[in-house]
Each structure stands twice: as C-alpha cells, then as structure tokens.
Amino acid sequence: MPRSPTGHRVTMIDIAEAAGVSKSTVSLVLQGSPLVKADTRDKVLNAIDTLGYVYNRGAASLRNARTNLVGMVINDLANPFFAELAVGIERVFQTAGYIPFIANTAESPTRQAEVLRSMREHDIAGLILCPARGTRQGDLDAIITGGLPLVLAMRRVAGVKASSVTPDNFRGARRATEYLLELGHRRIAFIGGYADMTAQTERCGGYRAALEAAGLPVDGTMVIEGPTTRETGAAAIEQLLSLGAPPTAALCFNDVVALGANDALRRRGLATGADFSLVGFDDIREARHMWPPLTTVAVDTLSLGEKAAHAMLRMIHGDSRRDDYLGDVTLMMRDSAGHPKAV
C-alpha cells in the first residue's frame, strides 16, 4: 500500500489535510456526490493523485457492509469450457462494477470448502458456484442460512434451494442420440461423468429416453462412468471396442471426453465419423478445429455465463426469487458422426 513520506499509509485524512477540507468531504468526492463544489472536488482529486492515495475497500465495507467482490468457484479451470464460461461472467460483472474473484477447486470438495470459507471471510456480495463433484447439501448449508446470494452453474446440488443456470442437458442429449439413431446407429454408448452429478444424470437421461423411444434396450455395459477427462474418453473406447458386440457410436459427456475418445480411435487406426461416430457436448472452441470437426451439442456458453451473472446481480439487488434457467442447446452437425459402417 502507498505510504506517505513519513512512512504511514496514505489515508483520507492525509488527503483532507492536503486539500484543506474535512475527511467527510473527501469521502463525498470519492463517492461522486453532487454535493461537492467542482472547485473543491478538483483540489481533492489532485491531492489523491499526488499522494498516491488508494481507497481502502475493506474499511469502507466494514462500515457499510457492502462489497463489490463476487466469488466465482470453478470445478475445473483446465477444461476450456469453464474458462469460456468465466469470461462470459466476468464481462457482465465488469460493467456492473463488481469484481469477480475466480478460484479453481479441481473437483475437490475439500479444496472447495477452503475456498468458500476464504471467500466468505472476505465478505463477498455473492457466489457463483460450479460445484465440485461430491458436493452435498450440507456443504452449502452455511451459505444458504447465511443468506449469501448463490447461483449454481452447470450443476445443481440435490436438496439445495438456490438459483441455477444450466444448459438443457436432457434435451441436448436426447437430440444428439436421436441424430445418431437417424444416421442408422443401433448400438450407442454413453461415455463420461458420474451418476452422482446432475449434469450426467440429465445427459444420460436424454440418451436413455431417445433409445427407449426408438424401442431400443439400454445396455448397462454401454454406459461408462469416469472423470470428465480425455483419459476417460480414451479408456472408454478401448473398453467398448473389446465388447462382444461393440457400439458403432458414442455420445460423450462433454467435448473433452470426446477429444480423448477421438485420440484413442486414431491410435487404433479407426476413422472417426466413418468407422466410429462420436458426438460431444458443450461445443468448446476446440471442437470445430478437432480432426475431424466434432459433432456436438452447443450450449451457448457465453450467454449461460451472462445469465448466471445477471441472476446474481438481481439477487444482490435484493430480489430473492429463485430461478432455474435452462439454456438452449443446438446440435452442431460436423464430421465426427456419420452412418455406421455396415448396416
């Protein structure tokens, strides 16, 4: 922090002295109050500039109990999807005068607990949370009862009454599966995620619904759980192709998983889209650049982020209504899904 020549921190009092006014006046100037004469304001602003004064928000919020800090807790910052989501959220807060405070939990509930505590200690105005896998209602009790505005993004938590912003996972997955069925596939796998994540339940649910509507059985060996990583995608392909009656296509929990599945297919000398069809979910930037370009369910990441930010802003401004926003999804048909080899 800036210190005056005498070594102490530069405060409003120093500014007041330098400008020859009282500190109330300085405070008014800082808050852009119209009560202050232009002449006086300039003197104050000048003093601020020459002394290198920095407003102390901690002190201010101690007095008036308001902060411009918003917490944003991400379960996997290494997944480009969440980086994109974060950008959408940041953009809104920036223009609204709030500063988002991003932290990464890397799917660890322990790390998440630490991060949440830290953020609450810093008296954030609200929290946008992409819950780590394994988060339970009890983990968020303190936040809910404390009355902190909370928006759950991408995943909900059973029993937690908070606003949420998620893509329409069910519809997206059903549509993607229908598309694979239309192409002629009959044995379709679902890869990635765990049944204890709402996003997986919903996406896998859409997949099942489409199969059932087509009169097809849902084969348990075709649903492969695992972390939402490339490794899971690759391992699943190995596992699926060693089945007696292997699938001819797979819907992946997300694009990162699909990227891994695509790697494994290539390693086996199989042509994605021709020998085996792959559909992803999210439509991260990488998807269209992958080879072959990935057929995937686009979730409009940016607007999801903006919705989350706006929901948060509304709550901060005192609107206590809960709202579950379901984002539009659209199937992006590219080249990773085609007709099955031999029908």
Added chain:
Amino acid sequence: MPRSPTGHRVTMIDIAEAAGVSKSTVSLVLQGSPLVKADTRDKVLNAIDTLGYVYNRGAASLRNARTNLVGMVINDLANPFFAELAVGIERVFQTAGYIPFIANTAESPTRQAEVLRSMREHDIAGLILCPARGTRQGDLDAIITGGLPLVLAMRRVAGVKASSVTPDNFRGARRATEYLLELGHRRIAFIGGYADMTAQTERCGGYRAALEAAGLPVDGTMVIEGPTTRETGAAAIEQLLSLGAPPTAALCFNDVVALGANDALRRRGLATGADFSLVGFDDIREARHMWPPLTTVAVDTLSLGEKAAHAMLRMIHGDSRRDDYLGDVTLMMRDSAGHPKAV
C-alpha cells in the same frame, strides 16, 4: 453474511457472550494461540459453530494491515497455457495460506488498469501480473512506488524493475529453428505476436540468431505479426503460401497460433509435417493431441507457475531482492515437423 436471530451480523462479541469469555480470548482462539486453555477453546469453538460465525478478514486486516489475498492478473485466460499456469500458481498459494484472486484482462490495458485498481483497493498482499500487450512502465508506477510485491510472469515490461519469471524464450526459439534447419529447411517463417512484447522479441530473436548462425538471410516478409490467436496462425499460412518463394516451415509464437496454422494447412489439403513443417511454443496439453502431434518447445508451465508463486511469497515475507528467473525449455519432437518436401 450470517446474522444472529436478532438480525445483526454475528461478530466476535456474540461469540464471546455465548462462550462466557471476553472477545480478546475469542481472537486468541481464532489465531490458534497456545495461551488459551483447551477447555475455553472448545467452548469458543462450539459457540462459533452454533452461531455460524464467519471471521471478518476485512476488519482484521484493517487493524493489522496484512491480507492473505494475492492478485493474479492474466492477459488471456482463454489460452489454455495461462489456465495451466494459473493452476501451478494456485497450488503453491493454497498450501501457504494465501488465496489467489484471478482476473482476466483479455489483452486490454484499460481492463488491466481497472482490475489493478480494484485489487489494490482490496489491499492485496502481492501481485502476479502477466501484462497485457501495450502495458508501459507508467502503468505500473503506482504499484512500484506503493511498494506492493510484484512478480511479472511470461512477459517483462521495459523499464520496470520487478522480479520476473519467464521461460528462456531466446534459447527455446533458437533451438527450434536449429532443428528445422537440421531437417533441411532453408526458408522458415516466424508467426505471431508483436514486436512490442518482450516474449516475441526474445522468441523472434532466437529465430533470427539461428538463421544468422547458419548464414541464412532473415527475410522480413517471413516474419508475420499478429495477436497470439488461432486466426493469426491461419491467416499467416494463407499469406505465406502466396509468396513467390514460400517458406517450407514456420516457428509459431505459441501453440495456439500453431493450432490455427495447422487448421489452415489442412483446409488447403496440405499435410503438416510432410508438406509444411510447424513448430509451436509452450507445449500446452492440446499439443500432443493435435493431429499430427505438435513439435513444440515445452516450457514447464507448472514449475514456472510455482516459481512465480514462490518469488511472490519471498517478497511478501520481506525479501526485497529482485530476481529474474529463466525457465528451462526443451524441444519436444513430435510429428508436425519433418524434412522439407523437395530438397
């Protein structure tokens, strides 16, 4: 923030009353002081739990002028490289009890100025900055004179005396260029970045040095500047291939640029590695999964992040020595670079 049944915020005083001690004692317990009897400590801890007390760090740091907040300003969070860097940094701070506060400037100096101001207002203990393109000495004056611990990461700023952590850009680029020369290439381009970024000067400098050492001319039309994006990589390929004597290989400023160049080659029906060679820089996770796998200069991202965090921690603990850390680089030979078509 949690409120007591009567509606006011739960403070140390409430805890003191509930536990039947003074608030000094509560403060001591909170700080883990050994002065407090185990019995008393338990009573206090219990009261904290039942009342849902949350420590107010703003008030604490107002009193003792220390924070556990560390700012981390990233110039492009959408580039996976920086997400990886952030993870390395976070890891160290987490164990040291500091909480990093990530913000993204998206290469905008204006946005950067806003973010820096906000962070200073929140009285951060230190700042790790990946400067946005166009950052000048003057932009960091206030921070330097204010005595805020500052570590520059990935890019330095001319005239700014601060510790820095960067990969050995010059050596990495020279080595990569030498490798292309060894493969038989004689016309080699350099794609991406701007000459006003230290990282570009250094990488492009290594490229020039290698060419000169080989007695080859440095052709200005072979050096293409631009934002460090996929689009730049793609556009550069179009531009280079329309040259009278087009290059047979290119060193890209970073992997993201190389990804874009690879897209453009594919679109033209050219086989990367056979028809045209590409080398990247950074070795982001994506690089080895790209098709063909990208030959690139690995920079040991994680340890770069850790070095930055440790340098920061040292400064926070009062060590004022400046230190410029130059990270090791190693050429990862994969398949995107091969012998030129016809030599």
Added chain:
DNA sequence: CTGAAAGCGCTTACAG
C-alpha cells in the same frame, strides 16, 4: 490465562 481500552480507515447521520 483473561479483560478493558485504543485504534485501523472508512461512512453516515447530524449540525451548521
């Protein structure tokens, strides 16, 4: 081991 008191840098009525 524990309590009373001062003070960190602000904002907010309240007077003038």
Added chain:
DNA sequence: CTGAAAGCGCTTACAG
C-alpha cells in the same frame, strides 16, 4: 456545501 462524532469488527499491547 462542510465539519465533528460515532461506530463497523477486529487485534494488540497492557494490566491483572
């Protein structure tokens, strides 16, 4: 328009 005063929730000597 401006000033004096109280108080936000903590920590830190200082007594006891």
